[in-house]
Amino acid sequence: MKVSYYPGCTLRNKAKDLDFYARECAKVLGFELEEVEDWQCCGGAFTSSSDEIATKLSSVRALKAAKEAGQPLVTVCSACHNVIKRTNAAMKDPAFAAKVNAYMKQDKDFTEDYNGETEVCHYLEYLRDKVGFDEVAKKVVNPLTGRKIAAYYGCLLLRPGKVMAMDDPENPVILEDFIRALGAEPVVYPARNECCGGYMAIENADAAKKRSLSVSESAANHGAAELVTACPLCRYNLVKSGSELPVLYFTELLAEALGVKEANA
Amino acid sequence: MTNTKRMKEDILRMSGVNPRKCMKCGKCSGTCPNYDEMEYHPHQFVSMVEEGRLEPLLASKSLYTCLSCMACIERCPRGVEPAKLIEAVRLLKERQKDGNHLTANDIPARIDDDMPQQAIVTAFRKYTK
Numbered sequence: 001m002k003v004s005y006y007p008g009c010t011l012r013n014k015a016k017d018l019d020f021y022a023r024e025c026a027k028v029l030g031f032e033l034e035e036v037e038d039w040q041c042c043g044g045a046f047t048s049s050s051d052e053i054a055t056k057l058s059s060v061r062a063l064k065a066a067k068e069a070g071q072p073l074v075t076v077c078s079a080c081h082n083v084i085k086r087t088n089a090a091m092k093d094p095a096f097a098a099k100v101n102a103y104m105k106q107d108k109d110f111t112e113d114y115n116g117e118t119e120v121c122h123y124l125e126y127l128r129d130k131v132g133f134d135e136v137a138k139k140v141v142n143p144l145t146g147r148k149i150a151a152y153y154g155c156l157l158l159r160p161g162k163v164m165a166m167d168d169p170e171n172p173v174i175l176e177d178f179i180r181a182l183g184a185e186p187v188v189y190p191a192r193n194e195c196c197g198g199y200m201a202i203e204n205a206d207a208a209k210k211r212s213l214s215v216s217e218s219a220a221n222h223g224a225a226e227l228v229t230a231c232p233l234c235r236y237n238l239v240k241s242g243s244e245l246p247v248l249y250f251t252e253l254l255a256e257a258l259g260v261k262e263a264n265a
Numbered sequence: 266m267t268n269t270k271r272m273k274e275d276i277l278r279m280s281g282v283n284p285r286k287c288m289k290c291g292k293c294s295g296t297c298p299n300y301d302e303m304e305y306h307p308h309q310f311v312s313m314v315e316e317g318r319l320e321p322l323l324a325s326k327s328l329y330t331c332l333s334c335m336a337c338i339e340r341c342p343r344g345v346e347p348a349k350l351i352e353a354v355r356l357l358k359e360r361q362k363d364g365n366h367l368t369a370n371d372i373p374a375r376i377d378d379d380m381p382q383q384a385i386v387t388a389f390r391k392y393t394k
Contacts, residue, residue: 010383044387045333048349049279049356055390079383159335169339195298195334202367202375202388203329207302211332214298232381239379 003126004066004073005033008080009041015077015232020264021255022076022123028139028258029131033074036065042083045199053099059087060100061107064114072119074126076251078231082156082164085120089163092116122157124174124230124250125166133181141259143183149253150187150224150245151175152215154234155195169193175228178250182257191218196237208237216243228253269317272357276314280353284315286343293337293347302330307337307347314350328355329366329392359394367392 011019023033040058047055062084066073075081091097091114101113121129127136153172161169172193176186196215197208216238219227227247229235238247255261277283293307300306305313305327313322322328328351337347358364367388376385 008383009386010381014379014381041386043390044383045390047356047390048352050281051279052356077383079387155332155334155336159339161339195332195336197299198332198334199384199387199391200299200302200330200332201380201384202372203392204302205375207299207330210301211298231383233383233387236379236381236384 001030002032002034002071003121004062004069004071005035006039006042006062006073006075006080006084007035008039008075008077010232011077015235015249018076018230018232018249018251021249021251021260024260024264025251025254025258028260029127029136031126031131034069034071036062036073039065042080044079044083046083046086050096053103056087056090056100057103059084060091060104060114063088063091063116063118063120064104066118067114068111072121072126074121074123076123076230078122078154078156078229079233081120081122081230086160086163088116088118088120090116122166122230124157124178127178128174133177136178136254137181137183140182140257142257142262144179144253144257145183147184148187148223148225149179149184150189150219150222150227151179151192152196152219152227152229152234152238152247153193154229154231155193155198157230158193175250179228179253182253184253187219187222187224189218189222189224191215196234198233198237201233201237201240205240209241212237212241213243216241216245220245269319272319273314273317275357276319276350276353279356280346280349282311282346282350282353284311284345284350287311287315287345288343290342293341293345296336296340298334298336299330299332303327307331307351310350310354311345311347314354319354322354323358327351328358331355333391355391356394359392365393
């Protein structure tokens, strides 16, 4: 099965592993990520103000392309996912959509209004809901037996809970179930859905470091030997926190378990 | 209409927040991961906007230390959504002449070779109009 795929700016540059292994693992798991043509950067953050129209256009163009392809839109980066899913939810409000569509009509390939029809799906959600973690487990050739891995959700995968609707925002299980499907042992710890410091890395690197260190220490104190994330900025902050825990993308972990990593070594 | 009154109306309209729903339990500030970096804390944004005390908020570095992590939004028992209010105040500031907090010239000194593009585009979306 083919799905529309939105990689985002960082997956084309600093987070190539997050992108490459997502594509390769999809082939093993029986689906194909078809990159949206001419996608534009989502902007990294959803601006919640009701009069912010122009900042939504790049996401709406990608959503519209997926609608025209008749496919769900799959994202891997937590930030892109957050922006695009929230934009899609906002487009279900007719008054807001009317303003955005008025801009969209200026696009030379404009066909029809977009009103939030596309299904937006994080890669992890796709694995859980469409492929099934049971099926993922059956394809594992290198089980990650004995590895104690702490899932780091951060903010963007889960919040706002009502819109993201991926998991319980205060007691999520999707990443732990994913880790279990790969044969490893998930480590649950209190800071797994607290902020890593995010874009404060640009504004005040020391403050961001305090945040990310409190996350990695919380994981280490609960027995984790590694951290796994879906977000390039979380990974950056956690690596820079000074903690010795290795930080992996979830797609790297998946690639290791499915034998994709060694096949591409 | 006074300037303050107009600004307050703008903030409420942009954010969609009703500060009168707040029951002053303080959970938003209690759960704020960047509490120590915030001059005014999330619960203070809620009460100060309601009281029309906007000038101190517009001049505060708290506008740039809110992480937009949405912990206060998720955990408010009254659904007040303080971070949306903080964002509206920040936008009001940045939409003013010379209101931007970050320029392209600031970037080279603040990044290293590992910094993901995501950090830079997000900072610009938050700190610049």
